[in-house]
Amino acid sequence: MPLSTLCLHCGMCCDGTLFTHVSLQPTEVLALQQRGVPVGQRADGSPALVQHCAALDGRACTAYAERPAGCRRYQCQLYGALAEKEVSLEEALAVVDEAHALRDALERELPSAERDAPRSVMQRARHAAPALSERAQAAYTRAEAFLDARFRGRFGRRG
Ligand code: SF4
Numbered sequence: 001m002p003l004s005t006l007c008l009h010c011g012m013c014c015d016g017t018l019f020t021h022v023s024l025q026p027t028e029v030l031a032l033q034q035r036g037v038p039v040g041q042r043a044d045g046s047p048a049l050v051q052h053c054a055a056l057d058g059r060a061c062t063a064y065a066e067r068p069a070g071c072r073r074y075q076c077q078l079y080g081a082l083a084e085k086e087v088s089l090e091e092a093l094a095v096v097d098e099a100h101a102l103r104d105a106l107e108r109e110l111p112s113a114e115r116d117a118p119r120s121v122m123q124r125a126r127h128a129a130p131a132l133s134e135r136a137q138a139a140y141t142r143a144e145a146f147l148d149a150r151f152r153g154r155f156g157r158r159g
Contacts, residue, residue, distance in 0.1 A: 105139050
C-alpha cells in the first residue's frame with residue numbers, strides 16, 4: 001500500500017526530525033508506560049510522548065495498533081499529497097530521500113554528539129543553534145526550510 005510504503009521509508013514524524021513532542025491524553029499515559037514507553041511532559045506540565053519515540057524500531061512503530069490519538073490523527077503534507085494523488089509514490093519517496101540527505105548533510109557539519117544529546121539530528125542542531133558554525137547553520141536552515149515546505153506545511157513546528 002503506497003501510504004504505508006511511504007511512512008516506512010520515512011519515519012520523520014516519529015524520530016524527532018519534524019517534532020519534539022506528541023501530546024497525550026491522561027488516559028493514554030498508563031497504556032504507554034505498561035508497554036515500557038517512557039512518557040515525558042511539555043513545558044506546561046501536560047503529558048507528552050518525547051521524540052525520538054521510544055516505540056520506534058528503525059522506521060516502524062512497535063505500538064502501531066495502540067498508538068495514541070495524536071499519532072493516529074497526524075498526516076504530514078506529503079502524506080496528504082500522496083493520498084490525494086497529487087504526487088506519485090515514486091515522487092513522494094524521492095522527497096523523503098531528499099529530506100534524509102539534507103539531514104545527513106547537517107549531521108556531517110555538527111560536532112560529535114555528547115552522551116546525553118538528543119538522538120535527533122534536527123534537535124541537536126536546534127539546541128546548538130547559537131554556537132553553530134557558518135556551514136552548519138546554513139545546512140540547518142536548508143533542512144528546516146525543506147521540512148517546513150514539504151512536510152510540516154500548515155502545522156508548523158511543534159516546539
Ligand atoms: S512525516 Fe509524513 S510520510 Fe513521514 S512517516 Fe510521518 S506521516 Fe509518513
